[in-house]
Amino acid sequence: MGAMDVWLADAARVRGRRDMERFTRLHPEAVVDFAGNDYLDLSRHPQVVAAACEAMERHGAGARASRVVTGTLQVHARLEQALCQLTGREAALVFSSGYTANLGILGALSSPDTLLVLDAHIHASLIDGARASRSPVATFAHQDLAALDTVLAERTQRRAVVAVESVYSVLGDATDLAAMVEVCRRHDAVLVVDEAHGIGVLGQGRGAVHAAGLADADDVIVTATLSKALGSMGGAVLGSAALRDHLVNAARSFLFDTALAPAPAAAAASACAVIEAEPSRVQRLHDVADLLANELGVARTPGAVQSRPMPSAADAFRVSQQLREAGVLVGCFRPPSVPDGISRLRVTAHSDAAHSDVCRAAQLIRELTSVGAPA
Ligand SMILES: Cc1ncc(COP(=O)(O)O)c(C=O)c1O
The missing domain is CATH 3.40.640.10 (Type I PLP-dependent aspartate aminotransferase-like (Major domain))
Structure with missing residues (x-):
């Protein structure tokens, strides 16, 4: 093993210990995307x-x-x-x-x-x-x-x-x-x-x-x-x-x-x-964000990013993977990428999200984290 291999293997071990491996995976086209930042769905307009x-x-x-x-x-x-x-x-x-x-x-x-x-x-x-x-x-x-x-x-x-x-x-x-x-x-x-x-x-x-x-x-x-x-x-x-x-x-x-x-x-x-x-596009984004926050049972933030705290980094990763397998993409944020040290799912609203997709994603998240439906 050369010096560079040892160096990189050391770095990989540290990442592994911290449960912090990241990937550049190809995402299938047919997913419901609540992870991206194309808030107004303009990338395909x-x-x-x-x-x-x-x-x-x-x-x-x-x-x-x-x-x-x-x-x-x-x-x-x-x-x-x-x-x-x-x-x-x-x-x-x-x-x-x-x-x-x-x-x-x-x-x-x-x-x-x-x-x-x-x-x-x-x-x-x-x-x-x-x-x-x-x-x-x-x-x-x-x-x-x-x-x-x-x-x-x-x-x-x-x-x-x-x-x-x-x-x-x-x-x-x-x-x-x-x-x-x-x-x-x-x-x-x-x-x-x-x-x-x-x-x-x-x-x-x-x-x-x-x-x-x-x-x-x-x-x-x-x-x-x-x-x-x-x-x-x-x-x-x-x-x-x-x-x-x-x-x-x-x-x-x-x-x-x-x-x-x-x-x-x-x-x-x-x-x-x-x-x-098309000012209605921005309004639709906020309507989706309202619904998403309500269905997730989290306080509505002023923008598109809704944040669902998770009990641990391992839980955040597990739930995001299970969601992915079910065709729903959400962001998985764990230390050191979370400024307050709390692992979370970052779920972003976008203006063209279907009502049924928002409800399905939120329901899956609730089920996978064993939290009951919002009152
Ligand atoms: C707050 C903030 N500033 C700056 C950037 C960087 O923007 P870009 O992806 O265009 O380099 C990002 C995006 O990741 C961001 O979230």
Whole structure:
């Protein structure tokens, strides 16, 4: 056995001990999907798919270069315009993913004299962005405004940037953005809001920042993924025109990354238009989320993500496998992927889910976890 084999075998043993093996399995087409993030079922919307095909025909399969070399295409400009129209923001800059958008914004705002302050439940991409940045980093207890106030008040750095999610990806809880921005403003801190699970879902699809009346606020920056409610892939940072100019010059994951391919860019722009044209789609998503939470017997979260705590990691894995065998996909989240350490099934609503599928999935989950039907 070579040194590399020993190394990898050691790592596999540790995963095995923690019951933390992950897989990239092919999922059969004929499943009921309550695990994905295609909240508005736009990834297969005819208009969205047609826009992608047309862009691929016209511009080719790839963007061929970074945006600052020859990679900026008409589809990128149209997408940025569509994102601004949907969210009410002045300017947008599109990245190749939500992950690189988050790396880009934190890196571009960082300096040794800027404290980055992260909510303890923040997504891995913002943690990685903070780690890779030139800034010192602090965290505050999840959603704890008093703790945030203390961190900001006691900082020695001139500037501060606070990062939160509008809707948290695993627990599904939402941030009180009005209260959060008030604390930030008290301490001259900029607020970065990751709307990966907010855009297309909250505020009639325009996002939580728009719903909170903060679309015009220069000190509130939005990051987004195009891979969830917009049904495509890619990411974006939305804010002022000056912020966009700064990112074009300072965000390394924008500068040194090939531009988003034409097809997903056109698909996401089309998805923005569909959200504006079909408000009933967002309403249907919320109706499904209401039903799902009710049938699961859990408190309804504000977004699409409903979360069902499980007694143990082994139970979460067992039930998710049994559901899979029955043709129902749900997310299985176990430590270390759960911020509060509690294993859970993550069950996501989507607008076109059939009433009967929601009821069947919830009934199976109840039966497999030996919990009685809701009253
Ligand atoms: C909160 C949050 N931020 C960022 C991302 C990254 O987005 P993308 O998948 O487009 O890289 C995700 C998705 O996994 C997410 O849930």
